[in-house]
Amino acid sequence: MTSQTQETVITLPRKAARPLARWLTRLAPPPYLVLSIIAVLIGVGTGYGAVIFIRSLEFVQHIAEGLREDLGIIGMFLSLGVGGALGAPLIVYVASEARGHGVPEVMMAIAVHGGRIRPRVVVVKAVASALTIGSGGSAGREGPIVQIGSALGSTLGQWLAFSEERIKILVAAGAAGGIAATFNAPIAGVIFALEVILGEFSMGYFGVVVIASVSASIISRAYLGAAPAFHVPAYGLNSVWEIPLYVGIGIVSALLAVFFIVILYKAEDIFEAWKAPEVIKPVVGMLLTGVVALFYPQVLGPGLHFIGEAIAVNMQMSLKLLAPLAIAKLIATSFTLGAGNSGGVFAPSLFAGAALGGSLGIIFKQLFPHLYINPGAYALVGMAATFAGAARAPITAILIVFEMSNDYRLILPLMLATVISTAIAHYIHPESIYTLKLARRGIVIRHGRDIDVMQSVTVEQAMQRNPVTVPPTMPLKELADMFVQAHGHGFPVVDEQGNLVGIVSLTDYQEAAKRKDADRLTVGDIMTRDLIVAYPDETLWEALRKLGLRDVSRLPVVSRQNPRQLLGLIRRRDIIRAYNLAIARRGEIAQRLQELRVGEGDAEYIRVDLPADAWAVGKRVRELHLPEDCVLVSVRRGRRIIIPHGDTVLQPGDRITIFTTRECKPRVMNILSLGKDIQEEG
Numbered sequence: 001m002t003s004q005t006q007e008t009v010i011t012l013p014r015k016a017a018r019p020l021a022r023w024l025t026r027l028a029p030p031p032y033l034v035l036s037i038i039a040v041l042i043g044v045g046t047g048y049g050a051v052i053f054i055r056s057l058e059f060v061q062h063i064a065e066g067l068r069e070d071l072g073i074i075g076m077f078l079s080l081g082v083g084g085a086l087g088a089p090l091i092v093y094v095a096s097e098a099r100g101h102g103v104p105e106v107m108m109a110i111a112v113h114g115g116r117i118r119p120r121v122v123v124v125k126a127v128a129s130a131l132t133i134g135s136g137g138s139a140g141r142e143g144p145i146v147q148i149g150s151a152l153g154s155t156l157g158q159w160l161a162f163s164e165e166r167i168k169i170l171v172a173a174g175a176a177g178g179i180a181a182t183f184n185a186p187i188a189g190v191i192f193a194l195e196v197i198l199g200e201f202s203m204g205y206f207g208v209v210v211i212a213s214v215s216a217s218i219i220s221r222a223y224l225g226a227a228p229a230f231h232v233p234a235y236g237l238n239s240v241w242e243i244p245l246y247v248g249i250g251i252v253s254a255l256l257a258v259f260f261i262v263i264l265y266k267a268e269d270i271f272e273a274w275k276a277p278e279v280i281k282p283v284v285g286m287l288l289t290g291v292v293a294l295f296y297p298q299v300l301g302p303g304l305h306f307i308g309e310a311i312a313v314n315m316q317m318s319l320k321l322l323a324p325l326a327i328a329k330l331i332a333t334s335f336t337l338g339a340g341n342s343g344g345v346f347a348p349s350l351f352a353g354a355a356l357g358g359s360l361g362i363i364f365k366q367l368f369p370h371l372y373i374n375p376g377a378y379a380l381v382g383m384a385a386t387f388a389g390a391a392r393a394p395i396t397a398i399l400i401v402f403e404m405s406n407d408y409r410l411i412l413p414l415m416l417a418t419v420i421s422t423a424i425a426h427y428i429h430p431e432s433i434y435t436l437k438l439a440r441r442g443i444v445i446r447h448g449r450d451i452d453v454m455q456s457v458t459v460e461q462a463m464q465r466n467p468v469t470v471p472p473t474m475p476l477k478e479l480a481d482m483f484v485q486a487h488g489h490g491f492p493v494v495d496e497q498g499n500l501v502g503i504v505s506l507t508d509y510q511e512a513a514k515r516k517d518a519d520r521l522t523v524g525d526i527m528t529r530d531l532i533v534a535y536p537d538e539t540l541w542e543a544l545r546k547l548g549l550r551d552v553s554r555l556p557v558v559s560r561q562n563p564r565q566l567l568g569l570i571r572r573r574d575i576i577r578a579y580n581l582a583i584a585r586r587g588e589i590a591q592r593l594q595e596l597r598v599g600e601g602d603a604e605y606i607r608v609d610l611p612a613d614a615w616a617v618g619k620r621v622r623e624l625h626l627p628e629d630c631v632l633v634s635v636r637r638g639r640r641i642i643i644p645h646g647d648t649v650l651q652p653g654d655r656i657t658i659f660t661t662r663e664c665k666p667r668v669m670n671i672l673s674l675g676k677d678i679q680e681e682g
Contacts, residue, residue: 043215060134083135139343149174257389267338285339357382
């Protein structure tokens with residue numbers, strides 16, 4: 001019935017940094033100069049962090065490969081088990097935000113915590129990921145490096161007492177440096193930071209992010225070589241008849257991307273629901289990865305070597321190997337990361353996409369020999385399209401492939417397939433592999449930093465109940481008096497039976513008053529009959545879209561069962577007021593969560609799915625009388641996130657996210673399911 005995860009504790013800048021911050025304030029250098037210098041430091045630090053991390057990973061990998069060579073299958077399971085056992089305590093007890101693929105934690109830091117990330121994440125993420133990936137865990141190395149760079153940027157920003165806006169820029173700069181250092185692709189690093197991490201393209205961010213990305217790439221090239229992550233031959237489009245085949249690659253890649261998202265988070269749910277010690281779960285996930293590797297050993301590690309082979313000109317892989325590998329890699333990655341180990345999802349999605357594209361390329365080559373198809377080209381497009389569908393980052397996917405190939409000839413099918421994959425994947429599954437983790441915590445992110453509060457409040461919660469109405473028979477003179485008395489700019493028009501028949505606005509009256517026959521006109525003559533209406537269960541976002549459709553300022557709210565039954569009126573100012581209240585409520589929740597985190601070391605999130613027979617079903621939140629050491633954070637109802645308040649009525653199937661102490665957890669469960677504490681108090 002419940003699942004739980006430890007969450008991030010946000011810390012304030014250290015006092016030791018304040019003298020430096022005061023010195024910068026007195027000196028008052030140009031802001032862009034300061035940010036540029038800090039961006040260089042972040043890039044250099046991220047570059048060296050990437051070098052140290054990759055060297056550490058290679059060291060662990062060398063030991064693991066030795067065990068596999070000497071002990072065979074036993075050595076493989078031994079290395080996987082030891083890697084998980086050594087990394088798990090660091091994640092569970094030292095820095096829980098190092099769990100999983102890391103990028104969602106960076107996005108949440110920007111959207112919710114003002115860009116603040118704990119400095120310890122740099123060390124824990126590097127060590128835990130090196131142990132996980134080096135010992136054979138199926139995960140990518142880019143996620144850890146992105147989180148390391150972001151944490152470095154956040155730490156520097158906090159030490160210098162920068163504003164939240166500048167800290168966010170530095171976090172994105174660190175993320176760009178991470179991608180640049182991993183794949184030796186500085187342009188793709190910049191676009192990844194803007195497209196995925198920040199979710200917006202702005203010249204104010206661009207320069208700083210570019211500086212950090214280039215700096216990280218310079219350090220990476222100095223120590224790891226100037227060659228890109230993969231050697232990609234110069235493929236081209238041999239025939240225009242290949243275009244439909246690349247469209248097919250985009251469609252199938254979207255399905256594979258959605259499969260990856262679903263199976264990864266399903267694995268997380270299973271491991272979270274498993275009532276076992278947290279330090280045991282990562283070990284079990286690694287051992288399950290080993291089970292997959294018994295059949296397909298290529299799934300071990302990040303799989304960069306396999307990707308290089310899949311897209312090479314002289315690819316000799318068989319269809320029997322490639323097709324199953326596309327699924328096996330994603331299953332193995334879900335076991336590794338779903339159990340709580342540390343790693344990234346970028347490389348696994350590229351791996352699966354290359355396997356899928358390569359297998360389809362082999363099939364197309366057999367079906368259409370006259371087109372002179374090279375399966376490597378389809379593997380290249382497939383890996384970009386699969387990543388784009390999973391991350392909803394088509395520009396990053398296109399540019400990273402372009403930087404690896406340094407050739408434009410395949411750009412047309414590459415762009416076509418990635419855009420198609422992104423669109424179809426978004427239609428099937430609105431959340432990306434990064435944003436879904438946040439949405440499950442009640443944080444809905446659109447365009448990077450915007451928390452979609454407008455989708456968390458319903459029209460019923462914001463509408464004006466019992467609005468002033470007028471009959472269709474009212475003369476214009478009386479209508480003018482109504483406008484003065486009610487201080488309104490429009491009224492619903494209701495007939496004698498109480499049915500909604502139209503709406504009349506001040507503009508309607510002003511236009512009618514200019515007519516020669518104004519004295520003989522009634523409300524029924526000038527009202528708008530073709531109405532756009534709102535329903536009580538719609539979100540404010542949907543209501544706002546309807547208001548903008550005809551540029552009107554109010555909508556009558558009617559029952560879905562009886563569209564002529566007037567329930568209320570929703571105006572633009574009602575939406576603004578409800579939005580501000582929701583923002584204030586979210587801030588209040590964040591403040592309360594911070595107080596709990598500071599005061600209690602054993603606080604945790606729990607998620608509760610309310611069954612139909614639970615005592616809390618049908619009750620208002622204020623009727624629950626939850627303990628003081630408990631915050632009801634969000635209510636997921638279907639695909640909608642609700643910010644709860646005292647009047648929110650709980651319904652069967654609601655998934656409630658609660659932040660509470662472990663001591664209060666049993667009491668909270670009793671209240672929700674049985675109402676036990678309340679009945680005893682009564």
